Amino acid sequence: MDFGFTEEQERLRTEAVEFARNELASDLVARDAESGFDRELWRRCAEFGILGSNVPTEYGGQGRDVVTTVAIMEALGYGCPDNGLTLALNGQMWAVQEPIQQFGTEEQKERYLPLLISGGYGAHAMSEPASGSDTFALETTAEKTDGGYVLNGRKTYIGLAPVCDVALVFAATDPTVGRWGITAFLVEGDASGLTKGGNQPKMGLRTGPFGDLVLEDCFVPDSARLGPEGAGASIFTNSMDWERSFIFASHVGSMARQLDDVIQYARTRRQFGEPIGKFQSVSNRIADMRLRLETSRLLLYKAAWLLDSGDAAQLYSALAKLHLSESFVASSSDAIRIHGAKGYVSEYGVERDLRDALGGVIYSGTSDIQRQVIARLMGV
Numbered sequence: 001m002d003f004g005f006t007e008e009q010e011r012l013r014t015e016a017v018e019f020a021r022n023e024l025a026s027d028l029v030a031r032d033a034e035s036g037f038d039r040e041l042w043r044r045c046a047e048f049g050i051l052g053s054n055v056p057t058e059y060g061g062q063g064r065d066v067v068t069t070v071a072i073m074e075a076l077g078y079g080c081p082d083n084g085l086t087l088a089l090n091g092q093m094w095a096v097q098e099p100i101q102q103f104g105t106e107e108q109k110e111r112y113l114p115l116l117i118s119g120g121y122g123a124h125a126m127s128e129p130a131s132g133s134d135t136f137a138l139e140t141t142a143e144k145t146d147g148g149y150v151l152n153g154r155k156t157y158i159g160l161a162p163v164c165d166v167a168l169v170f171a172a173t174d175p176t177v178g179r180w181g182i183t184a185f186l187v188e189g190d191a192s193g194l195t196k197g198g199n200q201p202k203m204g205l206r207t208g209p210f211g212d213l214v215l216e217d218c219f220v221p222d223s224a225r226l227g228p229e230g231a232g233a234s235i236f237t238n239s240m241d242w243e244r245s246f247i248f249a250s251h252v253g254s255m256a257r258q259l260d261d262v263i264q265y266a267r268t269r270r271q272f273g274e275p276i277g278k279f280q281s282v283s284n285r286i287a288d289m290r291l292r293l294e295t296s297r298l299l300l301y302k303a304a305w306l307l308d309s310g311d312a313a314q315l316y317s318a319l320a321k322l323h324l325s326e327s328f329v330a331s332s333s334d335a336i337r338i339h340g341a342k343g344y345v346s347e348y349g350v351e352r353d354l355r356d357a358l359g360g361v362i363y364s365g366t367s368d369i370q371r372q373v374i375a376r377l378m379g380v
């Protein structure tokens, strides 16, 4: 068992932190206030090779293994405090590109992977107004017709929906058989009958756009189907192993940055003639933040190691998703308390992490659902 990074991984992590600090710095407080998505930052990430890190070289990617890619994404989050941007990058990599890589035909891989990793936008569209946690209770339908399918329905709260070039859309091809009648489709952003909603205002993660996708008699050719008819639920479940395992990779980096910040603050902020770090109430919080960071890292890399090995990761992806999301909330809350009023006002950016973190206990399956998955997989 080896808990260290290789020299190459260390080098890539250092480069990612430097890239993030030099190329992704922006007036984040202002952009957060106006829910501004910066396409230029996305383009720079693509150019640096973030989106293509674990995509095979024949499609223009870097062909790196999962552990290395996750290590880079963690480092990116450490150097870049823009959680909305890093979440959107991770969402596209793990929940759109990965399913195309695994289940796509050669033609689909050649058409979409180079597009996405060079700065295109991909959305993963499952949730609907009436189907959130009850994932497979879809009302969106895909009716077979000559040469393709006609899709009708509405997808809600979809990351990158307002800007997407392609959306992985799940729809019922046979509503009478529940999850066995769900099929996945790659719907192009300019498809006739697809309407991309505007950027819906939200509590946090404001710098990553999200919104609705509406399908009204939207025709897609047979070649747009990802996997066989009826395989949509399996493709979704597999894609959740990846998304839940790694969508927080960059937020773990954020937790490491938070820790550096609070240590620095606890050493320099003085009250009652002493640095506040001398007070055990403050230092205990910092110790708890370190513990959450370490346990989060262990789960993150355990899941990465499992998926690199080709092992089943459903249990560890649920454990990772639950623990990382709740840890980010708890540590963001501790960071605010340690900073006092400076933590609460917007100008220092400390409070933004908590608003961003709270989204994490909802997307990709709520914490309640992760606990259910974990209990079920243990035979409870």
Ligand SMILES: Cc1cc2nc3c(=O)[nH]c(=O)nc-3n(C[C@H](O)[C@H](O)[C@H](O)COP(=O)(O)OP(=O)(O)OC[C@H]3O[C@@H](n4cnc5c(N)ncnc54)[C@H](O)[C@@H]3O)c2cc1C
Pocket: 091, 124, 125, 126, 127, 131, 132, 133, 134, 156, 157, 158, 159, 160, 205, 210, 359, 362, 363, 364, 365, 366, 367, 368, 369, 372
């Ligand atoms: C920031 C953000 C980004 C998102 N991005 C995407 C995206 O890119 N693509 C996409 O498809 N979706 C996305 N979503 C939607 C997300 O996946 C759903 O919001 C989530 O699955 C929960 O569904 P819901 O909101 O309908 O809540 P509901 O399912 O209505 O749940 C409401 C409450 O009831 C609880 N609950 C429900 N069922 C059970 C149960 N069986 N046992 C115990 N408790 C239960 C839930 O835990 C929750 O507390 C995103 C959401 C957010 C907030």
